[in-house]
C-alpha cells in the first residue's frame with residue numbers, strides 16, 4: 102500500500118517530514134499490517150492443492166503479495182486454504198485444525214469441491230462444501246482454479262481484511278469464543294453435533 | 306524392439322478337475338474357480354505356470370443373479386497377456402471367500418477394500434478392517450442395493466439435471482438438507498464412536514523382545530492426515546522402539562471420493578473427466594487407460610495420428626509426473642524446495658502445452674473412445690520439438706549433475722528402504738518401485754498397447770531396490786520418455802484424430818474388459834463391466850499408488866523414524882489415486 106493510502110485525508114503534514122510521518126487511524130495501520138502478512142496453513146486436500154503449490158513456485162510467485170509463509174502448524178497460521186474435496190472421514194480433523202488456529206483467522210474455499218462438493222458432490226463420503234461446518238470468507242470457483250484465480254481470491258481476502266474494524270471484529274468481542282466449532286463425530290454417517298436434536302427426531 | 310509374447314492357450318480345467326470351469330458368459334473370459342480350492346489353484350498358477358504377479362483383485366455385485374464375485378487378474382513378470390479367474394459366492398451374509406494373502410501378500414490392502422465396500426469376508430486375512438471408510442460406518446457402499454444419501458436415479462443424466470427438467474438441488478430431497486442418512490431408530494446421543502481401537506489393536510499384535518532383557522515401552526506415533534510430508538491427506542501409524550520402527554501401517558480413506566460408485570451412475574463417456582481426478586498429476590495417462598479399456602469392449606480402432614498424439618501426450622505426462630515426484634522426494638530428504646522449484650519450472654512449460662492442446666493445465670479430459678478430442682493446434686509441434694530436442698535433455702542432465710552426487714541424496718538414499726526383487730513381486734508392486742528392485746517389468750514392453758512396440762526405448766532397471774535407485778530410475782525414465790517423444794514427433798502422420806463422429810453417448814456391448822497402461826506410477830488398469838446399458842455395471846480402478854503401498858510397512862520396519870517420509874516419497878503416491 103502506498104503511503105498516500107495510509108494517511109487519513111484532511112490532515113496536513115509539513116513537507117519536510119512527509120514520508121516519515123503518517124497520520125492515520127488504528128484500523129488502517131492494523132489492517133495494513135495484517136493483510137500484507139497472511140500466513141496460510143500448509144494444508145492441501147486434493148488436486149486443487151497442486152495448483153496452490155504452482156502458485157507458490159517461481160512462475161506465479163505468490164510472495165509478491167505477502168502471503169507466502171506457509172506454516173505447518175495451525176497455531177501459527179491465519180488462513181486456512183481449503184484446497185480440495187472435503188470428505189466425511191477428514192471432517193473431524195479439519196474442524197480440529199480450525200479450532201486450533203488462533204484468531205484472527207480466515208477461511209478460503211478453493212475450487213468447486215470445497216465450495217459445494219464439486220464433481221463428487223453425490224458421493225457417500227463427500228461433504229457438500231466446507232461451509233456446512235466452518236465459516237468461509239472467500240470462495241474461488243474452478244476445478245481446479247488456475248493459479249491466477251487463486252491469487253485473485255487471495256487479493257479479495259486482503260480487501261476484506263482491510264475493511265474490517267477493531268471495534269466490530271469477532272475476536273475482540275466479550276463473551277465466549279465464537280469461532281470454536283463442535284467437532285463432528287464419525288457415526289453410521291457423519292454426525293454434526295449441532296444437528297443432534299434434528300437427527301434424534303427423524304423418522305427413517 | 307520386441308514382439309509380444311505369443312498367447313498361450315492354457316487349459317486350466319484339468320488342473321483341478323471339476324473345480325475349475327471356463328467363464329462362458331458372453332463377453333467374458335477366464336476361469337471360474339470353486340471357492341474351497343482357490344488357494345490351491347492360485348498357488349499352482351504361481352508355482353507351475355509362472356503367474357507370479359497378481360496385480361488386481363476386486364469384487365463385483367451381481368444383484369440380479371444373487372451372486373457376488375471376486376475377480377483376480379494375474380500376470381507373468383516375464384511378460385504376456387492377462388489371466389483372470391473368478392470366485393462366485395451366493396449373496397447371503399456372511400459372504401466368505403478364502404484370503405489369498407498367504408500366496409500373494411500383495412492382495413492385503415485390496416482384500417480389505419473389498420471387505421469395506423462389498424462386505425465380503427476374507428477368511429484367513431491377517432488384518433481385515435475397513436480401509437477407506439471408518440469403523441462403524443453403516444453398510445457396504447458398492448453393493449448394488451446400497452443407496453447414497455443423495456441418490457436420485459440409477460444412472461445419469463438424472464431427470465432433474467436434464468435441460469427441460471426443473472433444477473432440483475440434491476439437498477432439497479434429503480431430510481437433513483445434507484449428504485447424510487442414518488439407519489432407522491438411530492439415536493446420536495447413545496452412539497459410542499468406535500475410534501481407532503481396531504487400528505491400534507492390529508499394531509499391537511506385533512511384539513518383539515529387547516535383547517538386553519530390559520522392558521521396553523513402545524510408543525505409537527501418528528503422522529498425518531495433516532502433515533506437510535505425507536503428500537496429501539495420508540496417514541501413517543507407526544510403533545516405535547526408540548528411534549527404530551517396529552511396525553507401521555498406512556491409514557487411508559481421507560480422500561475417498563467414491564469414484565467407483567459415481568462411475569456406475571455415469572455414462573461411459575462421463576467417466577472420462579473423472580479419471581483426470583484420480584492421479585491428478587498425470588491425468589492424460591489415466592485417460593489413456595480408461596479409453597483403452599472401453600475401446601477393447603467396443604472393439605474399435607484408433608486412427609494412426611491419434612495413436613501418435615496419445616503417445617506424445619502420455620509421455621509428456623510421465624515427465625511432468627516425475628518432475629513432481631523427484632521434487633517432492635528431494636523435499637522429503639531435506640533439500641528443501643530448491644530442486645522442486647527447478648523441476649516445477651519444466652513442468653510449467655509442459656503444462657502450457659497441455660493447456661494449448663486440451664484446454665486445461667491439469668484436468669485434461671482429452672481422450673475419447675476411438676481417438677482424441679481435438680487435433681493439435683497450429684504451432685504446438687514446434688513448441689514440443691523445442692522442448693524435447695533442446696531444453697529437456699539439458700535440464701534433465703542438469704538435475705542429474707546437481708543431485709545424483711549430492712551428499713544428502715546419497716547418504717539418505719543408498720541402502721535405505723530396501724525392497725528385494727522377490728518381495729516387490731510378492732507385494733504386487735509395479736512401476737518404478739518394481740524396476741528399481743531389479744525386475745525389468747514395464748507394461749509398455751511386457752504387454753504392449755497402443756503403438757509402443759514401434760518405438761526404440763530402454764526399460765530402466767536398477768538392482769538395489771533402495772531409495773536412491775528409485776530416484777535414478779525415475780530420472781532415467783524421463784530421458785527415455787524424451788526419446789519416445791522424439792521418435793513419435795518424427796513419425797506423426799497426417800490424418801484423422803477420431804474414428805467416426807464424436808459421440809456423446811457410446812454403445813458398449815455387454816462384457817468385461819481389463820485394460821492397463823504403464824502410468825508414471827505403475828500399472829494403471831481399469832476393470833469395466835458393461836451390460837449393454839448406457840452406464841457401466843462396474844467401474845474399478847486398479848490404482849498403482851494404492852497397491853504400491855502394500856509393501857510400505859515391510860520397507861519401513863527396522864528403519865529410523867525419519868525415513869518414514871523418505872521411503873514414502875520414493876514410492877511416489879498421489880492421494881487421489883490411493884483413496885479414489
Ligand code: SF4
Nearest residue numbers: 148185212213214244
Ligand atoms: S475442485 Fe476439482 S481440482 Fe479441485 S479438488 Fe475438487 S475435483 Fe480436484
